[in-house]
Amino acid sequence: MAAPDSIHGKEESMNGPRQNRIRWKLLAPLGAALIYGMAMARPVAAQVLYGTLVGHVTDPNGAAVPGAKVLITNQGTNISRDVASDSAGDYNFTDVVPGTYTVQVTREGFKTYERKDVQVTLNAVIRADVPLQVGTVSQTIEVKGAPPALQTDTPEVHSNLEASTLEQLPMPPGMNYQYAYRALPGFSPPQNSHSIPTNPSRSLAFNVNGTSNNQNNTRIDGVSTYNVQLPHVTSYVPSLESIQEVNVVTDDFDAEQGFAGGSAINVETKSGTNSFHGSVFENHSNNHLTAWPMLFDGADANVGNKPKLVFNELGGAVGGPIKKDKLFFFSSYQGTFNHRNLQAFGTVPTAAMINGDLSMDTTHIIYDPTTGDLNNASGRAQFSASADSADPTFNALCTPTSATYSASTNSCLNMIPTARLDPITQKILAYLPSPDRPVNSAGQVNRDLFVSGPFHFHRKQVDNKINFAATDKFNLIGTFGFLHYDTFAPTRLGKALGNVISGSGGTSNPGNGSGNTYRTTIMGTYTLTPNFLLDAHFGYAKQGTASVQPFLGTNIGSDVLGIPGTNGTRNFESGWPEFDISGFDTIGIDSNFMPYYRHDPQYQYVANFNWQHGTHNVRFGTDAYRMGLNHQQAEFLSAAYGAQGGFNFNRAVTQSCLTVNADGITCDESSPNSRFNGFASFLLGMSNQDGKALQVPDVYHIHTWLYSAYVRDRWNFRPRLTFDYGLRWEYFAVPARPDRGIERYDSDPASATFNQVLVCGVGSVPNNCGINVSKKLFAPRVGFAYRATDTLVVRAGYGISYDPYFGLEALRDNYPIMVQLIQSSFSDFFPVGTQGTTPASSLQTGLVALTAPSLGNGVIPIPGEVGFSGWPKNFKRGYVESWNISVQKELGQGFTAQAGYVGTRQVRQMAYFNLNAGQVIGAGTAGEPLFNQTLTAPTGPRSADSIELRPFGSGHYNSLQAKLEKRYAKGLSLTVAYTWGKAIDMVDNSDENPGADDGRLQLLQYLYLNRAIAGYDRTHSLSVIHIWDLPFGSGQRWLSGPSVASKIAGGWQMSGLATWYSGAPFTAYSSEGAWNTPGSRQTADQVGPIRRTGVIDPNAPYYDVSAFADVSSARLGTMGFNTLRGPSQANWDLGIYRKFKLSERYNLEFRTLSFNFTNAPPFDLPDGELGDGSSFMSVSGTVNVARESLSQRQFEFALRLTF
DSSP: OOOOHHHHHTOOOOOOOOHHHHHHHHHHHHHHHHHHHHOOHHHHHHOGGGGGEEEEEOOTTSSSOTEEEEEEEETTTTOOEEOOOTTTEEEEEEEEEEEEEEEEETTBOOOOOEEEEEEETOOEEEOEEEEEEETTTEEEEESSSSSOOOOOOOOOEEEEEHHHHHHHHHHOOTGGGGGGGGTTTTOOOEEEOOOHHHTOOOOOOOBBBOTTTTTTEEEEEEEBBOOSSTTBBBOOOGGGGEEEEEEEESSSOOOOOOSSSSEOOOOOOOOSSOOEEEEEEEEEEEEGGGGOOGGGGGGGGGGSSSHHHHEEEEEEEEEEEEETTTOOOOOOOEEEEEEEEEEEEEEOOHHHHHHBTTTTOOOOOOOOTOOOOOOEEETTBBOEESTTSSSHHHBOOTTTTTTTTTTTTEOOOOBBOOSSHHHHHHHHHHHHHOOOOOOOOTTTTOOEEEEEEEEEEEEEEEEEEEEOSSSSSSEEEEEEEEEEEEEOOOOOTTTGEEEGOSSSSOOOOOOOEEEEEEEEEEEEEEEEEEEEEEEEEEEEEEEEEEEEOOOSSSSSIEEEEEEOOOOOSSGGGOOOOOEEETTTEEOOOOOOOOOOEEEEEEEEEEOOOOOOOTTEEEEEEEEEEEEEEEOOOOOOOOOSTTTTTEEEEEEEGGOEEEEOOSSSOEEEEOOOOHHHHHHHHHHHTOSEEEEEEEESSEEEEEEEEEEEEEEEEEEEEEEEEEEEEEEEEEOOOOBBSSSSSOOEHHHHHHHHTTTTEEEEEEEOOTTTTOOOOOOOOOEEEEEEEEEETTTTEEEEEEEEOOOOOOOOHHHTTTTTTTEEEEEEOTTTEEEESOOOOOOOOHHHHOOOOOOOOTTTSSSEEOOOTTOOEEEOOOOOOOOOEEEEEEEEEEEEEEEEEEEEEEEEESSOOOEEEEETOSTTTGGGGOOOOOOOOOOOOOOOOOOEEEEEEEOOEEEEEEEEEEEEEEEEETTTTEEEEEEEEEEESSSOOEEEEEEEEOOOOOOOOGGGGEEEEOOOOSSSEEEEEEEEEEEEEEEBSOOOOSHHHHHHHHTEEEEEEEEEEEEOOOOOOOTTTTTOTOOOOBOOOOOOOOOOOOBBBBTTTSSOGGEOOOOOSSSSSSOOTTTTTTTOOHHHHHEEEEEEEEESSSSSEEEEETTTTTTOOOOOOOOOOOGGGGGGTTTTBBBBOOOTOOOEEEEEEEEEOOO
């Protein structure tokens, strides 16, 4: 059936005339500013892309000196700017390109003052006060050394990571600058997130100051770079060699900084200068340089030679003048080449099992589902095969030597007659590899296949920048970044696919992945008058990625295996269907989201004005940000299977009900079972569930707009006191499709369209479906900085930030964009079919054909088993309040120390709440509100998840954050950061469901019990960055003479990043045998004092298990959520560098890097599931430490040439 245009539309089409009018009303002022700004502006981004340089000019008596000429000159580019000090003696340079400057001040009657090496950093106000001395202008006073490293004029809480630090720290393979966030106060440990095809930049996920991980906004050269589908990571990570500075603001944001609640991160790439500078490097690691991993239950793999691992990274950078003092360039390249041989164990059937002989397991019974009561599965007969070839139940494997052979009946128990073996399953099983490891002593097939295969991940990226000083007033900057990747991950079952082999460095997708990511920015600034500046920029980024499983292009399900209803006519519907067999490796595609092809663009338009009026620095501007998803991916909420279709084979189909309940149908107790029961169900072709997803359009599209405007005044009220206050306005438009709006499920029983989907913009349904979003989101920001003395600063601030989470992923493919088939048996004991009839082969029957629904008047019924995820009619966006008060002190000898209280409060914290979560404990489906309200619906009672993004309570965070810093001097730099904090919330992140993702409750009457320690909380975190030039050799303290010992001992550097985190929280859960409350979890009972044993062993508990008891009834457990803590985590990454001076211009470094130098395993949380039996409370794994599935010690060698 052809998809109607109103479902999929065209990417370039608009959203209808009404939305266009609204958009242009919002964009008109911005457009005018941009046209004017780009016509006569220099392209640099907003103030977040620049720094500010301020100071106070005084005479020898301390009186203000007005009218002094202040000239600042970039030492790299020789570009200068000048202003005159005002009547109060103050000067102020805004929109200063970060770099190293010379400050020169002249005034008749005074000597010329000159201070060199003043570092202006990104998004910071640098103070350089000027004490003039009486004399003539021809006399010059040269001041050496940088100004005090104090934050004197802004109240925000921020940290800076400069190129010199990033390049000297030991960065793990991948060289991702975000790894250094481990050293910043208020950050949870950054972690790898998602597969390589979904996140090819390998961006890290983290929480900041107790807020959602979706509330971090990273701007690269001024442009936001969300991963539009998954905004808790970025779409692009610049190469390490290209980064000049990373500025991280974590509290009391400037009014200009928005679309962030946790952190506003600004990344500036390097620029060229009047001199050619550059670097060339190569890093190498391999399996011989890597320790054995701690595998716990897989320790038998830690024998012989370690699996192949070859990791190479190479690249370089160069920058310089195209025209001196005018036009400059910078370009970098980084190539990452990761090759591994992956190993895993799988579970596959033996040849005898494939042919129906399940008799090796004599302790479990295989029952015939066609016998006994066809309503409740009682009275079933055990399978038996005859040794007589003339018997219809004959199986040639039944012989007198068989383990279950009976001479009296000439038959074998637990053996399926050959005639009953489904022919389609036999076709499937012919593709399986044979076991190569013996069964265990109990006759159970488990981990009987050892597999290995090659994995690779190649990534190549370039980052470029052009700076053009067109005139004294007009400057332009253009940047371009490009990333290409390709990857391959093998599967366990070869021709039969199966699960991807784990340990592949972040990937979870089988087969090939490839794609390109682009980013570009055009920035400009123009000086309208010495006190009035304009800056504007336009940015564009697009992440393109694809992930394709093997054997795509052949309809294996329908054409090769002959299963009706599987696959389809389009390429993404081809390949293997999914066959899940209880206790065995999945056969076919193991992921319901494969394949996928994604193209996700984002555009940003920004204009800002800066006005210096006396002691007031006023800045105001606007920002419009469009982002979209364009996907071909048949992934659907709550769908078990993808576009190829799939089948599940459980154990119960070949069990027998021993005790029938009073209703005569259901059964609470079954015969003992094993994985042989699951495989027997498969041999018979009898699945208990099957399904498929139909993507109606070939490609579906969705986009949204984010708008903002702000005004901010930085008032130098007194020479030592600065106030910073402003107001920000934000508007988050309702997402839309190119030719219409999105879809909304009507959950209001009083509505005429209850339990139906409204297709926005079709028929009588308005384009926004009546979804109300506020246009009055105003966020005040206020703070002060007080310089009590020249070496002591007190700062405080308060601000509001709105949760920027836009949730396009959850909205992208709702019904009717995607149509879902789910066929489930009426009881676990029976295959899919009609109750009371003789069960039939699900494979030979196949899947019901799916068709696209008609949109009609825009109001369409939705099948009861089809899930939905959307926005409510009245959408109330949450916000974050943040505050801080801190003290910073210069200690001397280059040291500064600061300590402060940093807090946040999440108001109307957003989460995905399931409207159909069970509200009656123990009632199961009958306790689901929508199920009860739709019992007589034509589409059947609603049993599927019905999810809305809505406010879900509040959360708060309080912390002490302290830092001791020593600027690099005399061969040493040191940064020690400590955080003591607590984060409490109702749900951890905006894109999570309290029950399914956070393991808490969705019971409305008990929601208050969800208030608990956040899952990412760490009470204590400590980090140390050290960079130390060892004091030996020429020019150093020891062995400085011209001796051989001096040459050997000189030129060494030791750098490192050491971190320690206290344990993360977790919950003890009951086995939930009687809980039966869909959408919520049941905690265990506490029956004794909690005692931590601290034992790390998969066979011993980390906590004394006698303190916990299972809950055998339908009630809440007595324990709360996240009341226990797991092991702490310590890590030290160490680098030893030897520097060789080849000439005045060229330097060579040989580096030896060690990640997790002490080989301290970062242990995972204990098993909190009482239902897991003996493994309850045991530790049996390691945790993600942002090193791509590696946690053990790893050495790396590197060469780096600089010039």
